Amino acid sequence: EADIYQTPRYLVIGTGKKITLECSQTMGHDKMYWYQQDPGMELHLIHYSYGVNSTEKGDLSSESTVSRIRTEHFPLTLESARPSHTSQYLCASSDPKWGVPSGGVHNEQFFGPGTRLTVL
Amino acid sequence: GENVEQHPSTLSVQEGDSAVIKCTYSDSASNYFPWYKQELGKRPQLIIDIRSNVGEKKDQRIAVTLNKTAKHFSLHITETQPEDSAVYFCAASPNAGGTSYGKLTFGQGTILTVHP
Numbered sequence: 001e002a003d004i005y006q007t008p009r010y011l012v013i014g015t016g017k018k019i020t021l022e023c024s025q026t027m028g029h030d031k032m033y034w035y036q037q038d039p040g041m042e043l044h045l046i047h048y049s050y051g052v053n054s055t056e057k058g059d060l061s062s063e064s065t066v067s068r069i070r071t072e073h074f075p076l077t078l079e080s081a082r083p084s085h086t087s088q089y090l091c092a093s094s095d096p097k098w099g100v101p102s103g104g105v106h107n108e109q110f111f112g113p114g115t116r117l118t119v120l
Numbered sequence: 121g122e123n124v125e126q127h128p129s130t131l132s133v134q135e136g137d138s139a140v141i142k143c144t145y146s147d148s149a150s151n152y153f154p155w156y157k158q159e160l161g162k163r164p165q166l167i168i169d170i171r172s173n174v175g176e177k178k179d180q181r182i183a184v185t186l187n188k189t190a191k192h193f194s195l196h197i198t199e200t201q202p203e204d205s206a207v208y209f210c211a212a213s214p215n216a217g218g219t220s221y222g223k224l225t226f227g228q229g230t231i232l233t234v235h236p
Contacts, residue, residue: 031222033223041228041229042209042226042227042228042229043164043209043226043229045223045224045225048222048223050222059121059225090163090164094222107152107154107213107222107224108154108166108169109154109166109224111163111164111165112163113162113163114163
């Protein structure tokens with residue numbers, strides 16, 4: 001079944017550790033995104049990618065980095081985790097299409113289950 | 121860039137009442153406006169969307185209206201049920217082309233509570 005997968009679902013680590021949050025999708029989508037979200041709060045875009053070897057910073061500044069070597073894989077890395085990085089991280093993908101015949105772009109983003117990160 | 125404002129931040133209604141959530145956006149080039157529902161501990165999921173060439177769209181108990189001139193759009197839920205309780209996010213997508221294509225800018229979210 002086509003879906004978006006994130007691992008780990010929960011992670012508790014100490015300050016200064018390097019971590020990588022995994023995101024994989026079997027949707028066949030070119031575009032992928034990382035959001036940071038505190039519980040019940042606004043979704044902040046921190047990174048996005050339009051395809052292999054394409055990565056861009058999002059609207060919210062983040063100390064994390066991403067890579068896109070394969071279409072289905074979009075990992076996020078924190079070189080040195082800090083308590084301020086404690087949050088939920090959501091990965092998403094989409095395949096924007098122009099609507100026919102009604103026009104306009106249809107850009108449903110499909111979200112993964114998220115990784116809840118706690119840095120002590 | 122695009123800026124989306126969403127109100128109210130919390131909304132409490134009795135079962136069977138209607139609920140309305142409003143959003144405004146800043147970029148007149150935006151032409152796609154989805155609404156997402158996020159239940160506690162779950163991932164956000166699309167519930168309804170509207171494109172700029174349509175003024176209103178309905179899907180059973182939910183409807184969305186769009187006023188492009190005023191740059192605002194609203195979500196309407198009728199005959200609310202306890203299972204409608206969740207956080208609702210509006211979003212706007214800029215025009216196609218360039219580095220913004222495909223990006224969604226989300227509103228701040230509305231916590232809807234439906235009391236039995």
